[in-house]
Amino acid sequence: MNWPNPDKVFRDEFHRIQRLPPYVFAEVNKLKAELRAAGQDIIDFGFGNPDLPTPGHVIDKLVETVRKPKVTGYSASRGIKGLRQACGRYYERRFGVSFDPETQIIATMGSKEGFANLAQAITAPGDIIYAPDPSYPLHAYGFIIAGAEIKAIPAITAEDYLAGVKAALAEADTPPLAIVVCFPSNPTGMTCDLSFYEEIVAIAKANDIIVLSDLAYSEIYFADPPRSVFEVPGAHDILAVETISLSKTYSMAGWRMGFAVGSERLIAALTRVKSYLDYGSFTPIQVAACAALDGPEDPVEQARATYKARRDVLVESFGRSGWTIPAPDASMFAWAPLPPAYRSMGSLAFSKLLMQDASVAVSPGVGFGENGEGYVRIALVENEQRIRQAARNIRHMLQGDAGALRTMDNMPAS
Numbered sequence: 001m002n003w004p005n006p007d008k009v010f011r012d013e014f015h016r017i018q019r020l021p022p023y024v025f026a027e028v029n030k031l032k033a034e035l036r037a038a039g040q041d042i043i044d045f046g047f048g049n050p051d052l053p054t055p056g057h058v059i060d061k062l063v064e065t066v067r068k069p070k071v072t073g074y075s076a077s078r079g080i081k082g083l084r085q086a087c088g089r090y091y092e093r094r095f096g097v098s099f100d101p102e103t104q105i106i107a108t109m110g111s112k113e114g115f116a117n118l119a120q121a122i123t124a125p126g127d128i129i130y131a132p133d134p135s136y137p138l139h140a141y142g143f144i145i146a147g148a149e150i151k152a153i154p155a156i157t158a159e160d161y162l163a164g165v166k167a168a169l170a171e172a173d174t175p176p177l178a179i180v181v182c183f184p185s186n187p188t189g190m191t192c193d194l195s196f197y198e199e200i201v202a203i204a205k206a207n208d209i210i211v212l213s214d215l216a217y218s219e220i221y222f223a224d225p226p227r228s229v230f231e232v233p234g235a236h237d238i239l240a241v242e243t244i245s246l247s248k249t250y251s252m253a254g255w256r257m258g259f260a261v262g263s264e265r266l267i268a269a270l271t272r273v274k275s276y277l278d279y280g281s282f283t284p285i286q287v288a289a290c291a292a293l294d295g296p297e298d299p300v301e302q303a304r305a306t307y308k309a310r311r312d313v314l315v316e317s318f319g320r321s322g323w324t325i326p327a328p329d330a331s332m333f334a335w336a337p338l339p340p341a342y343r344s345m346g347s348l349a350f351s352k353l354l355m356q357d358a359s360v361a362v363s364p365g366v367g368f369g370e371n372g373e374g375y376v377r378i379a380l381v382e383n384e385q386r387i388r389q390a391a392r393n394i395r396h397m398l399q400g401d402a403g404a405l406r407t408m409d410n411m412p413a414s
Contacts, residue, residue, distance in 0.1 A: 016145050024367035028351050032361050043390040045378045046351075046361040048186070048332060050251040052306060055299035058250060061291035065284035075280040078271050079107025079259065083286045086293040087244070087259045094218070095228040103264045106271055107289075109256040109281055111216045111243035112138055114270065117277065118241060118260070119146040121269040122210065128176040130168060132161050134365060134372030136186045139214065151176060154371045158183055158192035162199055169207065178210035179203070184217040184226055187368045187377040188335040189328025191221070197229045204238045210266070211240040216258075219249040219300050221330035222308045230261070241266045248332055249300055250292045257281055257289045307332050310380040310387060317391035322398045325378070334378040335365075339398060347376055358393040 025046075032042055065071055078084070084101035091097050099105050108114030115138055123129075125147035131140045132155030140150045153164035165179060181200060183192040204211045213229045229235050229242055241262035247253040260270060280286070314334055315327045325336045337343075342350050347364035354360050354376075363379070365372030382390070 020141060020144070024348060024364055027348065028355070028361065028364060031352055031355055035355060035359075040359055042355060042359050042361050043382055043386050043393070044361045045380075045382060045390070046363050047381070048248075048379045049381060050248055050253055050303075050332070051381045051383075052251040052303050054251045054255075055292065055295065057295050058252070058288050058292045062284050062288035065287040071283045071287075073283075075283040075286060076107075077274045077278055077280045079105075079280060080283065080286045082290050083107050083259070083293075086290040087261065090244075090293045091228070091230075091261060094225075095231050097228060097230045099261045100264075104267055105259060105261050106267050106274070107280065107286060108243065108258045108260055108270075108274075109278065110247055110253075111214055111245040111258040111260075113256070114243045114258055114260045115139070115212070115214065116142040116145075117273050118212065118266070118270050119143045119148070121273040122266065123148045123177065127178075128172075128174075130165055130176045130179045132180060132182060132185070133369035134187055134375070135180070135182055135368060136214070137368065139180045139182060140369070148177070152369060152371070155185070156188060156371065157190050158196045162196060165200070165203065169203065175207040175209050178212050180212045180214070181229070182214040182216075184221065184330035186217065186331060187333050187363070187365070187372065187375075189331040189333050190335075191223070191226055191329045193224075194227045194231060197227060197232045197235070201229065201232045201235050201238060201240075204240070205234065209238075211235075211238060213240065213242040215242050216245040217248060217331040218244060220304060220307055220332050222304070222311065222327075223329050226330060236263075239263045239266055241270070246289055246292055249303070251303065252289075252292065255281075255285050255288075257285055307380050310382075310384060313384045313387050314378065314380065314391075317388050318394065321391045321395035323394055332380045334380070336362075336376050336378055338374055338376065341398075343374060347373055351376055354394070354397070358390070358397040360390045360393055 036042055084105045087105050088099050088101045091099055119142040123143055123146040127148045128151055129143045129148045130151050130153055133152035144150060151168055153161055153168060155161035200211060211229060218226050229240060241260050243258060243260045245258040311327060315325050318325045323339050325334050328334050338350050347366045351362050351364040354362060363377040365375030
């Protein structure tokens, strides 16, 4: 029997995979692993993985709960009632906004899962989504996987993004299905004020557009507290959803816990999709999340102070080393333009060179979108001593022989 060529079969089958570009960060991670295996001490600012401890009272609640009978079975996909109520109390306390825990709040396995499943719930093939660029990759690729088309809009600042949205609408034959917003921004650390959301809500209302807000960094800020889109009068009258993550606020990244609030119609759609895909987070984790949301604010304030101190040390020490880093207003990231002598190299090549010659790992900006080229993202996940060591390494690289400009052709193979 003549079987079909398996390569041809697989190539034709995996349509959604073909829509995804090569994962830029995989190249950096591969080189990082090779250098560490060779004994090089890499100071790692690449992955936004919090190094601070989860608050003790949250861990205590997890341990207490997991010892109870009947908590190790399937949980509730949309979240246990107590958690949804705790999420509602958080919004009341933080933003002065009320949501019905039964119809307007759903627990998610981090904001990433919530966004991805929401994309599956609302998107039809060919739908247009306006997404910021640069931004967290899922903001675009979650919808691309679901079959949508992305209109990438420059978003170094909130003002840039708002102007781009208006310009895109003026040129479009039809409005998009949805607009994605993310402030404080990952990767730029930029913030917006309430007037930005007022204009976005007005645009959405006038054009029947869904608003999808990612507020994962709601509590990691160094100036004015970030605002919620739902603080805008009339935001409850449009189709809008906002996602929150406990990952950074409470150093619970591996716990995979977050939630979404908003329009009953959108929450119902997300609930229905999730009911087919998961049974919710482990019940003791959900109970511990309640303890986090309802617990003392001291750990959150301490984490905020730690990230601010690291930001200040980074900006000061890197600046003295010859690399000017703008100070972010929020988030746990700094968005840094490449040093002038290296800008022609591009962010991916520079990130590799920085690891090889300075033992410092960062994330190449191009991984966050075309408009991220020329930048790198630096995560504030190393202590102040390590940050200063990185600055010294970078100074030697910029001032010494290793700092001579290289091209991709004569860089050592990774």
